[in-house]
Amino acid sequence: MDYLKKLMPLEAAQKFVHRQYPNCQGALLAGSVVRGEATETSDLDIVVFDKYIQSSYRESFVEFGWAIEVFVHNLTSYKLYFEEDCLRARPSMPRMVSEGIVIKDDGIIGLVKCEADKLLEKGPEGWSLDTIKTKRYFLTDALDDFIGCSNRAEEMFIANTLAVLLSEFVLRTNCKWIGDSKWIVRSLKQFDEKYAEHFIEAFDCYYKNGGKNQIINLVDIALQPHGGRLFEGYSIGK
Structure with missing residues (x-):
């Protein structure tokens, strides 16, 4: 053989x-x-x-x-x-x-x-309210870094982090399975083909021409049903 x-x-x-x-x-x-x-x-x-x-x-x-x-x-x-x-x-x-x-x-x-x-x-167990609150905080933190960053090299890696955090937040708050690497896209498509297209388009737009608005809008839309961005008043371990 x-x-x-x-x-x-x-x-x-x-x-x-x-x-x-x-x-x-x-x-x-x-x-x-x-x-x-x-x-x-x-x-x-x-x-x-x-x-x-x-x-x-x-x-x-x-x-x-x-x-x-x-x-x-x-x-x-x-x-x-x-x-x-x-x-x-x-x-x-x-x-x-x-x-x-x-x-x-x-x-x-x-x-x-x-x-x-x-x-x-x-499907997976749903997130608790405390978990959603914590995830809102870290997603908001990454978004703020992304909005305020003017260093293209750093900005690209913040965008990578945002993609992971946002996909996780959207899928888990809808009690859907998440993924890593190529399975981020596959999991989003299994959840909602149209949403996956918007997600991919937003990050593709940023990587091609630096436009941030579509990503910012996606994050805000995901956060809105759960109280929106979260910074002031958040506490852990107090």
Whole structure:
């Protein structure tokens, strides 16, 4: 077998699991190749369930022409990852399991998929009023820095911070899952395609020509239902 030859994703995943985890009870192929979003640099994300391992682990390989990320769990360790992902509102593991294509199944995958689907459908727990207040304060603080900054280099990184804080605020106050990196955009689109377009346009406008108004308006619109900008009177740990 020529391991530099790039096989089709599913074939590569099947051969890989057969080679590396022949005694596992289940395996799924997930990630961008399953969603039809693969690029030249995409890897294969494979979730493996093996009742004989003591604790979960992650490992990277290059086989069959692919970079492969493997997430190995026993038949209970995945539950902790489900819980932790839900607490941080970033459902990486539930999403991989839910969308994953079955590579191998000794009768366990259906139950695990059902657990993942229920968690994804339920969504994250809503923020408390205290949490919303704190998030308003930090979003306001970043916005004020952005408005007042006249140093282009510093301003760009403040804008980056604003993008993360604003996307989190909008999604979490609507009890939706959040994301990081490319999943910021994907999470916003899952929430509201039109809003995601406005969000992208606002930051694109800033990065292209320095215009701040669209970003400022987006932040103010997001804050308005929750009391608007917050600085005076905010206290923590007093």
